Amino acid sequence: VIRPDSSYDDFAQLSYLVYVDVLTGPKLKVLDEAFDLTGLTATVGTIPDGSRPMLTLQESIGMATTLQWQSEALGRSVLETFLPMWSLLGTLVAMLMFWLRRRVIHAADMIDEAQQALRVSEQRFKNISEAxxxxxxxxxxxxxxxxxxxxxxxxxxxxxxxxxxxxxxxxxxxxxxxxxxxxxxxxxxxxxxxxxxxxxxxxxxxxxxxxxxxxxxxxxxxxxxxxxxxxxxxxxAKARIEHISQHDALTGLANRHRLNNFLNTRLSEGLSGDHPVFLLALDLDRFKPVNDTFGHAAGDVVLREVAKALTGGTRETDLVARLGGDEFIVVATDCRTQEQAERLCLRLIEQINQPIRIGTNDVSVGASIGIVSAPFDGLTAEDLLRYADIALYEAKSSGRNLFRFYEPAMNERIMERRQLEMDMRQALRRHEFRLDFQPRYDASSQTIVGAEALVRWQHPIRDLLSPACFIPLAEETGLIVELSDWVLREACLNALSWGDELMVSVNLSPVEFQRSDLVDRIATVLKSTGIAPQRLELEITESVMLEDAASALTTMNALKALGTRLSMDDFGTGYSSLSYLRSYPFDGIKIDRSFISGLDQSQSSEAIVHAIVSMGHALSLTVTAEGIETVAQLGKLTELACDQAQGFYLGRPMSPLLFQQVLADARVEHVVEAGGC
CATH class of the missing domain: 3.30.450.20 (PAS domain)
Structure with a gap:
C-alpha cells in the first residue's frame, strides 16, 4: 500500500504493490535444508488430511497453496540434539541427589550416635557417681x-x-x-x-x-x-587393723608388739629411783589340766576371765598384755616401792584364784609371778622381759601362787638350768640314762616280791645324778614323757628276766596325768614288751589328784582296765589321802619314810604307822613301808603286820645285773633251806 503520508486512510483509493515469489524446486530445497523439512513440496490448492505433515497458505486470498514434507520421527532431531545433554544432566542431578541423600543419612546417623553416646555417658556418669x-x-x-x-x-x-x-x-x-x-x-x-x-x-x-x-x-x-x-x-577399717595389730584377738589385751612399743616409749621418757617401772611376768598354774579336760573352748574362757581379773586389778595407766598361751605381762607405772609391787602381786593372785564357771563345773587356776623393775634391773625392754622370765621360773620352782623379785644370782641358775636341759636332750639320744632297781621284800618272810625302778643319769661331766637333780626339769620342759617311756620299757624288759611272779614298780609323774595319751602309752609298753599287766605297778603321788581329781579318776580307771596295779606313793603326807583311798582304784599304799624314820623311837610314829596299816588292810590294800634303815624298824613293821618293806637295810638300789644276782642268790638260799627242811 502506497500512502501519501501516514494520516491518509482511504485505502480503497490507494494503489497496491504486490511481490510474488515463485516456489521453485531449488527454493524448496533451500527451505528443506534450512528447516529440516525433508521432501518439502508445494501444491496449489487444498489437500485433504493425509499421513504427511502439511501447511496450507493463503486460504482467504486467492488460491491456497499446500506445503507438505516427510516426517518419519517427529522431533527426532530435537531428541538427537538435546536428549544426550538432558540425559547427562539428569544423571548428574541423580548422582548429586544420591550423594546428598547419603550425606544427609550419614549426618543423621552421626547425630543419633552422638546423642546415644551422650545419653550413655550421662547414664555412666550417673551410675558411677551414684555407686x-x-x-x-x-x-x-x-x-x-x-x-x-x-x-x-x-x-x-x-x-x-x-x-x-x-x-x-x-x-x-x-x-x-x-x-x-x-x-x-x-x-x-x-x-x-x-x-x-x-x-x-x-x-x-x-x-x-x-x-x-x-x-x-x-x-x-x-x-x-x-x-x-x-x-x-x-x-x-584402718583403726580395726591397727587395733588387731596391737592387741590379742582372744582377750583384747595388748600383744607383744604393743608391749614393746609401750615399754620403749616409757623407758625413753627417762626413769628414776623415785618413779620406777615394775614389770610383772605371770604364768598360770593348773591351766593345762583345764585345757585338756574341758577342751580348748573352756581354756579360752579361762584366759578371758584371767584377762578381766588382771585388767580389773590394775590402773588405767598400767598395761596388761598377753604374750601367748597362758603367759601375761603387767607393766605397772604407778608403783613407787617394792612393797607396793608386792601388794599388787598379792591382789592379782587373789583375783586369779577365784573360781571360774565352765558349764556346770567350777575350775580354779593360780598364777606365778616374776617381778623386775626399771631402772634398777634393766633399761631395755628385752632385758626386762628376759629378767622377768627368769624371776618367773624361780617363782614356779618354789611352788604355786608365788611371786619372786629378780636377783642377779637367778641369771646364773637359769643358765645352769638351760645347759642341763640341753644336756638332757642329748642324754636321751646318747643313752646316758640307766635304771637301778631297789628290792621290795615281804615283811614277814623277807623274800623278794619285786623291785622299784629308779632312773639315774650318768652325766659326762657331773658324774652320776639322782632323779631329784633332773626330774623336775624334765617335767617343766616336757622331756618327762620321752624319759618315762624309756623307763617303762626298760623296767618291763628287765622284769621279764626275773621270772613270772615278781612285779616291777615305776613312778609316774603328775605331768603325765595332764596329757591324754598316758593310757595309750602304758598299753603300748605292755604290748611291745609282752609283760603281764598285773606285774607292772604304777606309783602315783597325791598331787595327781590335787591337779584335777575328775580327770585323774578317769585315767586311773582306764589304767586299771589294762590290768596294771596302782599304788599311792608317799602316803600320809597329804591332806586328803584318806578320801582318795576311798574314791580311787588303788591296789596298795606306800607309807612315807618320814613316819618310818622315828618308828623305833617314837610312840606317836608307831601309832600312826599302825593306823595306816590297819586302814589299808580294812580297804584290802597292800601296805608297803619304804625307807627302812635299821633292824629295829623292820621288826616293828613285822609286829604291826605291814605287808611289804623296802629300804637301805634290806637292799640299796642296784644295777640290773646285780639285782639278777641277788635274785639268783635268793633262789639258791631258798633251795638250800627247803632241802634242809
Missing part, C-alpha cells in the same frame, strides 16, 4: 552451696535443698583458705584431697576427703566445684 561414695558439690565464689548431687542425700541422709545457699564450711569442717589455695592450683593441685569431717542425719561423725577446683569465666572467679569422698569405713 561411689562421692557426692558432687558446687559453690559460688564465697563458698556458698549452689548445687548438690543426689548422692549427697544417699550418703549423708541430709536433704539437698536444706543446704543450698548455705556455706560449705557449715557442712564440712575444713580449712577454707587451704581449700581455696588448692582449688586455684590447677588440675594437679585439685587432685590433692583435703581431710575433713561432718555429721550425718544421725549426728554420727563421718570422715571425708574434699577435692576442689576453681571455676573461672574470662579470668573471673565464678565459684568452686568438686567432690566429697566418704572414707569413714576406710578410717574405721
Amino acid at each position: 561411689s561414695s562421692d557426692w558432687i558439690w558446687e559453690t559460688d565464689s564465697e563458698q556458698r552451696l549452689t548445687f548438690l548431687s543426689e548422692r549427697f542425700t544417699q550418703v549423708t541422709g541430709l536433704a539437698c535443698h536444706a543446704w543450698i545457699g548455705r556455706p560449705l564450711t557449715e557442712l564440712l569442717a575444713y580449712d577454707k583458705q587451704l581449700m581455696a589455695a588448692i582449688a586455684e592450683g590447677g588440675v594437679a593441685a585439685g587432685r590433692r584431697p583435703i581431710p575433713c569431717e561432718m555429721r550425718d542425719d544421725h549426728q554420727s561423725p563421718r570422715y571425708c576427703q574434699l577435692s576442689a577446683r576453681a571455676v573461672r569465666v574470662a579470668e573471673q572467679l565464678q565459684g568452686y566445684q568438686g567432690t566429697v569422698c566418704d572414707i569413714t569405713e576406710e578410717i574405721e
Whole structure:
C-alpha cells in the first residue's frame, strides 16, 4: 500500500504493490535444508488430511497453496540434539541427589550416635557417681552451696535443698583458705584431697576427703566445684587393723608388739629411783589340766576371765598384755616401792584364784609371778622381759601362787638350768640314762616280791645324778614323757628276766596325768614288751589328784582296765589321802619314810604307822613301808603286820645285773633251806 503520508486512510483509493515469489524446486530445497523439512513440496490448492505433515497458505486470498514434507520421527532431531545433554544432566542431578541423600543419612546417623553416646555417658556418669561414695558439690565464689548431687542425700541422709545457699564450711569442717589455695592450683593441685569431717542425719561423725577446683569465666572467679569422698569405713577399717595389730584377738589385751612399743616409749621418757617401772611376768598354774579336760573352748574362757581379773586389778595407766598361751605381762607405772609391787602381786593372785564357771563345773587356776623393775634391773625392754622370765621360773620352782623379785644370782641358775636341759636332750639320744632297781621284800618272810625302778643319769661331766637333780626339769620342759617311756620299757624288759611272779614298780609323774595319751602309752609298753599287766605297778603321788581329781579318776580307771596295779606313793603326807583311798582304784599304799624314820623311837610314829596299816588292810590294800634303815624298824613293821618293806637295810638300789644276782642268790638260799627242811 502506497500512502501519501501516514494520516491518509482511504485505502480503497490507494494503489497496491504486490511481490510474488515463485516456489521453485531449488527454493524448496533451500527451505528443506534450512528447516529440516525433508521432501518439502508445494501444491496449489487444498489437500485433504493425509499421513504427511502439511501447511496450507493463503486460504482467504486467492488460491491456497499446500506445503507438505516427510516426517518419519517427529522431533527426532530435537531428541538427537538435546536428549544426550538432558540425559547427562539428569544423571548428574541423580548422582548429586544420591550423594546428598547419603550425606544427609550419614549426618543423621552421626547425630543419633552422638546423642546415644551422650545419653550413655550421662547414664555412666550417673551410675558411677551414684555407686561411689562421692557426692558432687558446687559453690559460688564465697563458698556458698549452689548445687548438690543426689548422692549427697544417699550418703549423708541430709536433704539437698536444706543446704543450698548455705556455706560449705557449715557442712564440712575444713580449712577454707587451704581449700581455696588448692582449688586455684590447677588440675594437679585439685587432685590433692583435703581431710575433713561432718555429721550425718544421725549426728554420727563421718570422715571425708574434699577435692576442689576453681571455676573461672574470662579470668573471673565464678565459684568452686568438686567432690566429697566418704572414707569413714576406710578410717574405721584402718583403726580395726591397727587395733588387731596391737592387741590379742582372744582377750583384747595388748600383744607383744604393743608391749614393746609401750615399754620403749616409757623407758625413753627417762626413769628414776623415785618413779620406777615394775614389770610383772605371770604364768598360770593348773591351766593345762583345764585345757585338756574341758577342751580348748573352756581354756579360752579361762584366759578371758584371767584377762578381766588382771585388767580389773590394775590402773588405767598400767598395761596388761598377753604374750601367748597362758603367759601375761603387767607393766605397772604407778608403783613407787617394792612393797607396793608386792601388794599388787598379792591382789592379782587373789583375783586369779577365784573360781571360774565352765558349764556346770567350777575350775580354779593360780598364777606365778616374776617381778623386775626399771631402772634398777634393766633399761631395755628385752632385758626386762628376759629378767622377768627368769624371776618367773624361780617363782614356779618354789611352788604355786608365788611371786619372786629378780636377783642377779637367778641369771646364773637359769643358765645352769638351760645347759642341763640341753644336756638332757642329748642324754636321751646318747643313752646316758640307766635304771637301778631297789628290792621290795615281804615283811614277814623277807623274800623278794619285786623291785622299784629308779632312773639315774650318768652325766659326762657331773658324774652320776639322782632323779631329784633332773626330774623336775624334765617335767617343766616336757622331756618327762620321752624319759618315762624309756623307763617303762626298760623296767618291763628287765622284769621279764626275773621270772613270772615278781612285779616291777615305776613312778609316774603328775605331768603325765595332764596329757591324754598316758593310757595309750602304758598299753603300748605292755604290748611291745609282752609283760603281764598285773606285774607292772604304777606309783602315783597325791598331787595327781590335787591337779584335777575328775580327770585323774578317769585315767586311773582306764589304767586299771589294762590290768596294771596302782599304788599311792608317799602316803600320809597329804591332806586328803584318806578320801582318795576311798574314791580311787588303788591296789596298795606306800607309807612315807618320814613316819618310818622315828618308828623305833617314837610312840606317836608307831601309832600312826599302825593306823595306816590297819586302814589299808580294812580297804584290802597292800601296805608297803619304804625307807627302812635299821633292824629295829623292820621288826616293828613285822609286829604291826605291814605287808611289804623296802629300804637301805634290806637292799640299796642296784644295777640290773646285780639285782639278777641277788635274785639268783635268793633262789639258791631258798633251795638250800627247803632241802634242809
